[in-house]
Amino acid sequence: MARPSGAKGEETAERVRAAALSLFARQGYAAVSMRQIASEVGVQPGALYNHFPTKQDLLKDLMSGHMAALLAAWEQEAATAPADEAPKPALERFTRFHIRYHLARTDAVFISYMELRNLEPENFAGIEAQRRAYEDVLTRILERGAAAGEFRVSEPRVVTRALIAMLTGLGTWYRPSGRLSETDIETIYLNMVTGSVT
Amino acid sequence: MARPSGAKGEETAERVRAAALSLFARQGYAAVSMRQIASEVGVQPGALYNHFPTKQDLLKDLMSGHMAALLAAWEQEAATAPADEAPKPALERFTRFHIRYHLARTDAVFISYMELRNLEPENFAGIEAQRRAYEDVLTRILERGAAAGEFRVSEPRVVTRALIAMLTGLGTWYRPSGRLSETDIETIYLNMVTGSVT
DNA sequence: AAATTAAATGAACGATCATTCATTTTCAAG
DNA sequence: CTTGAAAATGAATGATCGTTCATTTAATTT
Numbered sequence: 001m002a003r004p005s006g007a008k009g010e011e012t013a014e015r016v017r018a019a020a021l022s023l024f025a026r027q028g029y030a031a032v033s034m035r036q037i038a039s040e041v042g043v044q045p046g047a048l049y050n051h052f053p054t055k056q057d058l059l060k061d062l063m064s065g066h067m068a069a070l071l072a073a074w075e076q077e078a079a080t081a082p083a084d085e086a087p088k089p090a091l092e093r094f095t096r097f098h099i100r101y102h103l104a105r106t107d108a109v110f111i112s113y114m115e116l117r118n119l120e121p122e123n124f125a126g127i128e129a130q131r132r133a134y135e136d137v138l139t140r141i142l143e144r145g146a147a148a149g150e151f152r153v154s155e156p157r158v159v160t161r162a163l164i165a166m167l168t169g170l171g172t173w174y175r176p177s178g179r180l181s182e183t184d185i186e187t188i189y190l191n192m193v194t195g196s197v198t
Numbered sequence: 199m200a201r202p203s204g205a206k207g208e209e210t211a212e213r214v215r216a217a218a219l220s221l222f223a224r225q226g227y228a229a230v231s232m233r234q235i236a237s238e239v240g241v242q243p244g245a246l247y248n249h250f251p252t253k254q255d256l257l258k259d260l261m262s263g264h265m266a267a268l269l270a271a272w273e274q275e276a277a278t279a280p281a282d283e284a285p286k287p288a289l290e291r292f293t294r295f296h297i298r299y300h301l302a303r304t305d306a307v308f309i310s311y312m313e314l315r316n317l318e319p320e321n322f323a324g325i326e327a328q329r330r331a332y333e334d335v336l337t338r339i340l341e342r343g344a345a346a347g348e349f350r351v352s353e354p355r356v357v358t359r360a361l362i363a364m365l366t367g368l369g370t371w372y373r374p375s376g377r378l379s380e381t382d383i384e385t386i387y388l389n390m391v392t393g394s395v396t
Numbered sequence: 397a398a399a400t401t402a403a404a405t406g407a408a409c410g411a412t413c414a415t416t417c418a419t420t421t422t423c424a425a426g
Numbered sequence: 427c428t429t430g431a432a433a434a435t436g437a438a439t440g441a442t443c444g445t446t447c448a449t450t451t452a453a454t455t456t
Binding site: 207210 | 403404405
Binding site for chain 2: 026027028029030031114117118152154155158159161162163164165166168169170172173180185188189191192193195196197198
């Protein structure tokens with residue numbers, strides 16, 4: 001055997017992902033051509049098809065990869081929590097985690113929340129399941145808090161979506177070069193989150 | 199003179215707007231062709247150019263029209279308020295207004311929030327100014343509340359964006375056919391909004 | 397009814413799209 | 427060094443894009 005699978009291929013595939021991520025976030029999936037992506041990578045358009053079967057697969061790869069990494073990152077965060085962590089510190093842990101993680105990857109976040117409509121049905125279903133799994137994390141914290149009488153939450157699923165929309169919206173305007181530091185922002189949002197459920 | 203300007207033209211233009219609004223919201227600006235819009239209207243593609251100079255102008259018309267209507271609707275709502283309304287009832291008025299107005303026009307909201315990146319710079323600047331004017335409404339309510347010691351808000355602009363993101367996010371998942379009525383939703387969100395600033 | 401203009405048609409323009417494929421280049425295993 | 431597969435090239439495919447335009451149709455004023 002010569003040139004075992006993935007010798008130089010995975011490196012190029014990663015550069016394709018990076019180029020597509022940036023372009024999709026800036027112009028939108030439908031407005032970006034495979035030629036643009038190839039040009040950014042420094043390769044001919046046909047070469048992209050050595051790594052991704054179609055443009056649609058490239059989008060699905062980016063979105064699914066982002067959601068999987070998000071869930072994995074939360075698993076790691078949750079592993080550092082004491083067993084049976086109380087609802088309030090758990091909510092604080094989730095809020096801070098969500099803000100930090102999403103602000104560090106605004107391109108992937110933007111794509112994963114905005115390009116759902118460009119996914120074919122089977123791909124859409126897969127991403128939706130991942131998103132639901134992530135929402136469930138917050139929903140269960142809220143449910144535990146409500147059961148313990150610590151949170152004033154009658155509809156945990158509704159509140160989950162409201163809070164995640166609020167937190168994720170941060171990425172559309174916050175820039176590190178601004179007046180407020182990420183820690184400042186974290187404090188402000190955490191106060192709003194806790195206030196909104198107590 | 200025969201056929202004074204806008205005899206049948208404005209009616210067709212309005213049907214073009216309606217078709218484009220629905221298609222843009224479902225598939226995105228870049229993914230919708232002028233041929234699709236024409237087909238939905240029941241007309242040939244060339245006829246669209248009797249009403250809108252370019253596809254870009256059609257998008258700008260939709261977004262700018264939506265923002266102008268939103269601002270006008272708020273002016274009307276604000277006119278019914280007692281003079282010098284206290285911050286708390288003002289915040290409730292704004293929250294309920296925002297939810298009702300946005301849930302009634304989810305397509306236009308989605309487009310105006312999503313397709314900013316597809317606007318040419320001068321069009322983008324115009325829409326941004328309108329958006330800013332609307333955000334200022336909420337910011338001033340928060341500022342008055344903070345000054346009166348009724349709201350715990352240190353950064354009114356940040357809180358404004360957080361609250362608007364939370365409220366507007368409603369449109370991405372709420373469906374009237376669901377278990378909760380619009381009034382139920384209004385109550386839940388209003389509790390969260392007031393809780394988050396007090 | 398004639399004149400006039402808005403509005404729509406139908407066909408065409410060049411450009412660009414995602415994708416394919418035969419061919420060439422690259423590079424590690426044998 | 428030879429070999430063989432991965433990876434990239436370069437050119438081509440048919441389709442579809444936004445837009446234009448000469449012409450026809452429709453409707454209203456004179």
